[in-house]
Amino acid sequence: MRVRGGSRQxxxxxxxxxxDTLGVTGEGVRRRDFINIAAVSFAGVGGAAVxxxxxSQMAPSADVLAQSSTEIDISAIxxxxxxxAVFRKQPVFIRNLKPEEIASADQVDATSLRDPQTLEERTxxxxxxxxxxMGVCTxxxxxxxxxxxxEVKGEFGGYFCPCHGSHYDTAGRIRKGPAPKNxxxxxxxxxxxxxxxxx
Amino acid sequence: MSFPWANEYKPGNGLTxxxxxxxxxxxxxxxxxxxxxxxxxxxxxxxxxxxLAGFCLVLQIVTGVVLAMHYAANAGVAFDSVEHIxxxxxxxxxxxxxxxxxxxxxxVVVYLHIFRGFFYSSYKAPRxxxxxxxxxxxxxMMATAFMGYVLPWGQMSFWGAKxxxxxxxxxxxxxxxxxxxxxxxxxxxxxxxxRFFSLHFLLPFxxxxxxxxxxxxxxxxxxxxxxxxxxxxxxxxxxxHPYYTAKDGFGLGIxxxxxxxxxxxxxxxxxxxxxYIPANPLSxxxxxxxxxxxxxxxxxxxxxxxxxxxxxxxxxxxxAMFGSILVWFFLPWLDTSPxxxxxxxxxxxxxxxxxxxxxxxxxxxxxxxxxxxxxVMISQVASIYYFAHFLIxxxxxSSIEKPEPLPFSIxxxxxxxxxxxxxxxxxxxx
Numbered sequence: 001m002r003v004r005g006g007s008r009q010x011x012x013x014x015x016x017x018x019x020d021t022l023g024v025t026g027e028g029v030r031r032r033d034f035i036n037i038a039a040v041s042f043a044g045v046g047g048a049a050v051x052x053x054x055x056s057q058m059a060p061s062a063d064v065l066a067q068s069s070t071e072i073d074i075s076a077i078x079x080x081x082x083x084x085a086v087f088r089k090q091p092v093f094i095r096n097l098k099p100e101e102i103a104s105a106d107q108v109d110a111t112s113l114r115d116p117q118t119l120e121e122r123t124x125x126x127x128x129x130x131x132x133x134m135g136v137c138t139x140x141x142x143x144x145x146x147x148x149x150x151e152v153k154g155e156f157g158g159y160f161c162p163c164h165g166s167h168y169d170t171a172g173r174i175r176k177g178p179a180p181k182n183x184x185x186x187x188x189x190x191x192x193x194x195x196x197x198x199x
Numbered sequence: 200m201s202f203p204w205a206n207e208y209k210p211g212n213g214l215t216x217x218x219x220x221x222x223x224x225x226x227x228x229x230x231x232x233x234x235x236x237x238x239x240x241x242x243x244x245x246x247x248x249x250x251l252a253g254f255c256l257v258l259q260i261v262t263g264v265v266l267a268m269h270y271a272a273n274a275g276v277a278f279d280s281v282e283h284i285x286x287x288x289x290x291x292x293x294x295x296x297x298x299x300x301x302x303x304x305x306x307v308v309v310y311l312h313i314f315r316g317f318f319y320s321s322y323k324a325p326r327x328x329x330x331x332x333x334x335x336x337x338x339x340m341m342a343t344a345f346m347g348y349v350l351p352w353g354q355m356s357f358w359g360a361k362x363x364x365x366x367x368x369x370x371x372x373x374x375x376x377x378x379x380x381x382x383x384x385x386x387x388x389x390x391x392x393x394r395f396f397s398l399h400f401l402l403p404f405x406x407x408x409x410x411x412x413x414x415x416x417x418x419x420x421x422x423x424x425x426x427x428x429x430x431x432x433x434x435x436x437x438x439x440h441p442y443y444t445a446k447d448g449f450g451l452g453i454x455x456x457x458x459x460x461x462x463x464x465x466x467x468x469x470x471x472x473x474x475y476i477p478a479n480p481l482s483x484x485x486x487x488x489x490x491x492x493x494x495x496x497x498x499x500x501x502x503x504x505x506x507x508x509x510x511x512x513x514x515x516x517x518x519a520m521f522g523s524i525l526v527w528f529f530l531p532w533l534d535t536s537p538x539x540x541x542x543x544x545x546x547x548x549x550x551x552x553x554x555x556x557x558x559x560x561x562x563x564x565x566x567x568x569x570x571x572x573x574x575v576m577i578s579q580v581a582s583i584y585y586f587a588h589f590l591i592x593x594x595x596x597s598s599i600e601k602p603e604p605l606p607f608s609i610x611x612x613x614x615x616x617x618x619x620x621x622x623x624x625x626x627x628x629x
Contacts, residue, residue, distance in 0.1 A: 055380075058394065064384045084481060088385035091481045135481075139513065141365040142358070142483040162485050164501070164570045178504050178570075180511050 069199030091135030101170040119171040133183035137161040237436035239424035247450035248312035255305035262298040272396035277352035296466040306492035327531040346395040353474035426612040427539025435609040494566025536597035
């Protein structure tokens with residue numbers, strides 16, 4: 001029955017009632033139910049889709065990501081010295097280990113450590129003397145001491161975090177204190193004997 | 200919504216009558232904080248701190264909006280723009296000191312407000328919703344204060360941001376991506392500073408919204424009172440205005456005396472000198488601490504130094520720190536005693552004054568101390584008591600305690616059962 005247009009005058013009570021039952025199928029579902037569900041679902045999916053850009057805009061932007069690799073010349077670092085470089089706006093320690101420091105790291109039974117790793121696993125093959133780690137304590141993110149000239153190196157001769165007293169050894173492994181993990185080894189590769197690319 | 204004997208708003212002149220018909224805002228205010236809101240007659244000065252907290256929010260919004268007119272949220276110039284406010288902007292030093300110390304003042308009054316709630320069990324039925332909204336406000340305040348402290352971009356700002364966002368890094372699996380997402384980078388930088396500024400500006404208005412809900416929920420059962428006995432008759436109440444507007448006004452005067460004394464004579468007493476050093480991502484200050492109002496929770500965070508079964512110590516500390524506030528949400532159901540006021544609960548009272556209060560003081564002290572022995576061990580003991588107080592002692596005390604007899608009514612609590620007191624209270628009836 002069509003009720004579109006024209007005056008409603010002359011529609012009987014019985015006709016009024018039949019408007020509600022327009023297009024009812026056998027299961028008692030009206031056409032209007034379909035429109036309701038379709039419209040609300042579409043609006044719901046559309047609303048949910050807006051969340052994606054709103055959440056994603058908070059992730060690191062392209063320029064921040066663009067700084068996520070850095071090349072460093074290590075030719076000037078003498079044996080026993082270390083430098084602080086910057087990678088992703090965070091300090092990186094690049095350390096040229098002395099033979100005795102390598103020896104003392106190798107002496108330890110790695111399986112007995114909190115975060116079991118050997119020096120070999122933490123360095124590149126044939127470049128065991130180059131210990132490259134993030135200068136970020138794995139406890140709460142402070143910068144440990146030990147890379148600079150004359151800084152405290154902690155009980156194990158590596159790094160010492162002054163914030164909450166974490167001691168790292170000459171392989172940058174956590175040995176004492178609250179930090180849960182070894183100093184993170186970032187992704188890096190030797191471009192040549194004197195240039196290392198981090199990230 | 201209110202007691203049947205509440206005064207009714209009567210527009211005084213043609214204008215207010217016109218307004219009352221179009222938008223009854225004066226009527227709303229009259230019923231909310233005017234003569235139309237009957238309040239128990241026996242409120243003591245501990246009931247001042249809600250109004251004082253509201254005042255502090257307004258103070259923070261006004262000074263904050265002013266500071267935002269001169270501040271630049273860019274990692275390159277943020278520190279200098281704060282010094283520009285301090286040295287070059289007319290009255291800038293006062294606005295900034297008022298804002299920084301205003302945050303401290305806000306936390307002082309809110310802590311007193313919360314501990315008033317603890318002692319008088321303000322969280323009990325029918326006022327659970329008021330309490331839940333109040334804890335929500337406190338969490339929002341903590342987030343706002345933390346982000347505000349990052350804005351000057353000094354050493355404490357930077358390292359505070361790093362440590363606090365690092366807490367999210369403790370979450371297993373998704374922690375690190377969440378931390379990077381929150382910061383918009385791998386360490387606090389421009390992206391983090393900008394979003395903290397944006398949110399620091401927004402959240403106070405969210406807080407204002409939740410405060411409106413807090414007061415709305417309060418006006419349904421009406422204010423609690425020091426006896427914990429519900430209002431029974433009209434003689435138990437007085438109108439909010441002028442009785443409590445006057446009492447709150449006096450309290451506000453005292454508050455302002457203390458606030459101004461600190462603001463003008465010791466504006467840096469509550470701050471850290473390290474925050475006058477520009478942020479340096481390559482050098483950590485030897486002793487990182489948050490602002491004083493976070494000390495107790497910071498102490499709980501650092502108290503966890505051992506792995507707990509499969510949960511690493513770091514995650515455990517984070518869970519405990521958040522848990523120490525989230526446990527407040529469950530207070531209405533942990534404290535099952537039918538008696539509200541600590542005045543009539545001998546055992547509860549002992550644990551409040553000699554258990555909870557000293558524990559908070561110890562945690563406060565340890566939170567500001569270096570993370571070394573004996574402070575770590577002391578905060579471990581205090582943290583254990585803190586959680587035991589809410590989760591074990593309160594339910595236990597509620598079930599074994601024999602409360603002291605309650606007065607029949609608020610009026611009786613104030614005037615006593617004494618016949619002559621009753622007569623004096625109602626001279627007309629004599």
